Amino acid sequence: MKPAAFIRHVPKTLDEALKVLSDVAPDDGRVLAGGQSLVPIMAFRLAKPAHLVDINEVEGLQHIACDGKTLSIGARVRHAAFHKPVVDGPLGALLSYVARHIAHYPIRMRGTFCGSLAHADPSSEWCLVSATLGATMVVKSTRGERRIAAADFFEGIMSTALAEDELLAEVRLPLLAADTKFGFYEFSRRAGDFAMASSLVTYRLAGGKIADARVGVGGAEPSPRRIAEAEAALNGNAPGEDHFRAAAAAAADAVEPLEDHQTTGEYRRDLVRAVVHRALEHSI
């Protein structure tokens, strides 16, 4: 289980990185950020990239910045950066809560937020966060910059809208209004394992009724996404057991569940029902 040989490139600036990526991308070049997902795949030789563009020394990608409306997260920001809230208010608390569920402590020391999104594992916590909150991906290449909404970014299991010469340079998350409530729950068989289903919910209360509900489900379909049917079951209703159950049931019905050797579609729906319900309970 040793990786196949590759040529490593160590750009120091973003321009340099984009240049080398554009040069090697046609020759099976890939970006190496934290490496916590890519290196295991290389160890199993399921991936044998000929070139790795190691962005760990690129200046200008380490930022976590807030302009009052959005939180910008650079490509070198690691999961552990979120252990403590990076911004006041519910978004910082949400990210901090979710971060503690990502794999294990040493993995969080190295793995990056943007790397998780680019890898696009269906179970990824950050993918769920991005899909639920409506993140914007800032994508760069020698051809220029484009911005991709989360809903358009995730295209399937480990598949994104990123072109091979593009670097996910930054993710922007909208700040949450100060009165936003959030809840998160994920199910895995062991601590730190990939979630078999997960859910993130946010909403506000207007006159005691739920408004602006967002119900995201991860790990259950090829990509995490918001479930409109579950949100509809919440909006305009008071938070509480009946509506939470209804939303959970709506989510379970709405998903097209992933199946694998141990997990039937039926079981995955059971889990979706449970995680959505529990995320909602956690929100109170």
Add this chain to the structure above:
Amino acid sequence: MSTHETKGSGLKWVGRAIRRLEDPALVTGQGRFTADLPATHWVRFVRSPVAAGTIKSVSFPDGARVITAADLTGVKKITPMLHKFSYRPVGQSILADGQVRYVGEPVAIAVASSEEDAEDLADLVEADIDETPPLVDARAALADGAPQIHAEAPGNVILEGKVQTPGFDSVWDRAAKIVAIEARSHRQNATPMEARAGHASYDPSTGRITLTCTTQMPHLMRTAIADLLGMRESDLRVIAPDVGGGFGQKMSLCAEYVALVWLARKLKSSVAWTEDRRENLIASFHSRDQYISLEGAFDQDSKLLALRADVVSNVGAYSCFPTTSGVEPLMAMAEMPGPYDVQQYQCLARGVLTNTCTMAAYRGVSRPVITFTLERLMDKAATAFGIDPIDIRRRNLIGTFPYTSAMGLVYDEATYKETLEMAVAAIDVPAFRARQQAARARGQYLGIGFATFSERTGYGSPAFAARGMAITPGWETVHLTVDPSGFVEARIGSSPHGQGLRTTLAQIIADEIGVAPDIIKVIHGDTDTAPYGWGTFASRSLVISGGATLLAARKVRAKLLKIASHMLEAAPEDIVLENGSAKVAGTDRTVTIAAMAREAYTQTHRFKGEIEPGLTESGTYDPPGTFSNACHVAIVAVDIETGFVRIERFLVAEDAGRIINPMIADGQVHGGVAQGIGNALLEEIVYDESGGILTANLADYMPPTAHEMPPIELHHLETPSTQSITKAKGLGEGGSIGAPAAVVNAINDALAPFNVQIDEIPATPQRIRAALRDATNSARSRESGNLGATL
């Protein structure tokens, strides 16, 4: 959490929780493991990607150093042998020769100067294999018309054990109630944290080969490999250095080690292989893949009268050496009656060949499965009779000793009933039942489960001989030396790898000859320096090597007394050995052991021929075997929406005879229970229909982490064994034996309101949810509606 108190052995060192002599090196990174050795050549085994087929060709780049079966001329096949139970010997070529029989079977060897390069080369080796339909499941392999995996084993049955006690039929016919279970244990991998590794080097001055490898039985590796390669055994040295866990997986001969020795001889150089985790999961030995149908015949008072068992054990593609693939089915047959008084027994136990990785020993060997099956049966019987699961055990546990089982095994003094009562009292059943009721009212499902069992340990050659193995292990020898400086060395044939034997044997010696354990060095794991022995497995080392150590120490003691008598001019019976000296009782006349040792080597002319020179003695011990016992209790919470099981509490009341070092004993139980919990809930090797393994990494094959483990409470009894001269019984496997039964009984208790039966391990959340869903659906179809919970 231990409440351990040693029961006054009256000894100074035995019974004390002294710190381990092994540890200082291991916590500072100074342990020496096989993979730490540098080598000139590294190998990568090219493994079959298909489960069954005929090899048409193996091709590789010109000039590359790749070895195939055609190169291994004259190398014999690994062909383990049993002389009983209709055993059909089947051979395994070191590299697949013509046929492949499981995914992961070695087909070729790529040799290069680094592991990376060897793997690159292996990727270029192409085996062209004509695939044939594989058999993955044992029942499928038994079906009429199933393909033959080995021509030598018609019907794919490699062995068949049958037994029926003379009075069985008449007792069966007059039973008041027959209770039955169809139990399924899925396949496991022992998963030592250090996977296999081997390093073979050639000594040009002598022509000898030294094989360093992660084995539990270095001497037997030497014997086996020398046999297969036609070498003189004295030309091969096998070293088991620090070994990173074995749990049975490292007690069988691996074709890979044979290949390494062959290569080192051919290349006249050093050759190394470090197994990676994927290889370990697909191609190291597996275990526990069994179907057991068990029926119990009870009288109207819920007394068990007879047991009838049908054991189908999936033994994989080949037979393991030295135990043979009888290791699981024959253990199941011999020990199915467990701790219960039942004199009528019928059993059919078959080992079935399939296109899967070869099955071999794993901690507990079959007993986790049979205990699970039998303890589920007892719980079902309790339900059938409308009595408490504790009461049915009280009624049926063996209480008088020695007890001869229906299989003729003699159980020595044990405490089946006492440990049950101890556990029942400690767990506080009435308080739990009240809590369980209150929780159910809130829609939360708690359960309690008990498992009582016997653990046969420390058995010598007569017990092994009953299996009819061509290789019959059993005894152990210890050479004990006081060197001329007064330090003590014990050379042992056992081969510990985490069990703390360097410490516990030192404690035994220390008491016998009156020295402190820290001047005693236990040497093991090197066939050049340790006496021939069988290694460490089957909860045997403390009993058998401990017994041999005590015998040797007694002889050394006798000799020290003679020397002291000579030096102090006093009668031997007036002399005591303590604190490193001999002392004439009631006087201040003493001589140190160091001085006596110096005398024994360098001043022997003074002995005038009355005392033999030197200070080395040997002890050999071959005991009949002794039964440890325990009661495990689990309290679980089952999340009915997801099927997730959380173990809230786990309690063990156990009796392993005299405890030499309670800290080490507790550690053995902790580790066993953790593996048992993995067995109960998490760990499963899954094959797909084509014979590929879907769980070839540690994310999919799931040993428990710290998070999944409850605190383990231990309670001890110490019934001295009459069958072991140290009075100690073995306890290496018990933890793993009881835990699956206790946990799954607890799950079933928790789910009692839903009328589901979980008789399968691991009891995964998927399986639990499926059972609950089925129960709900069938309840709905009966329109009985109210189950008291929303599913």
Add this chain to the structure above:
Amino acid sequence: MTEKSTITLTINGHDHAIAVEPRRTLVDAIREDCGQTGTHIGCEHGICGACTVIVDGEPVRSCLMFAVQAEGKAIRTVEGLAAGDTLHPMQQAFIDHHGLQCGFCTPGFLMLAVGVLEREPDISDDDLIDVLSSNLCRCTGYQNIIKAVRAAAAEMRK
């Protein structure tokens, strides 16, 4: 095979000048090229934690980093934990509480626990269990590892 580059790894304060391919993982370089075999390899895919070392103050899986990425960083391994003959409190606690049996996973657990406690000395008991669930041990059932780490944490806070 690709060209080797010459790098210097600083392990426990000592510089090791080595030539490695880019694909050489940090753990392989520590063990094979620098001869520090106290760090072990258990899975090479980031699950078991046997290879945990501390890089610039961060406990990381050394099987998931390439050696070339560690150049210029301060690497700490189990060999550097003790101060001369005085064991680190974590090492002593593992001995005192029987936190090891075969000892293969032990270096990884020691570096994990030391690395986290140096960063978060006041970590809660529950969070500590979560941290310890990062690594696998097959011998101890974790009971005594947890005891040892709690005891060492108290000692390290003194």
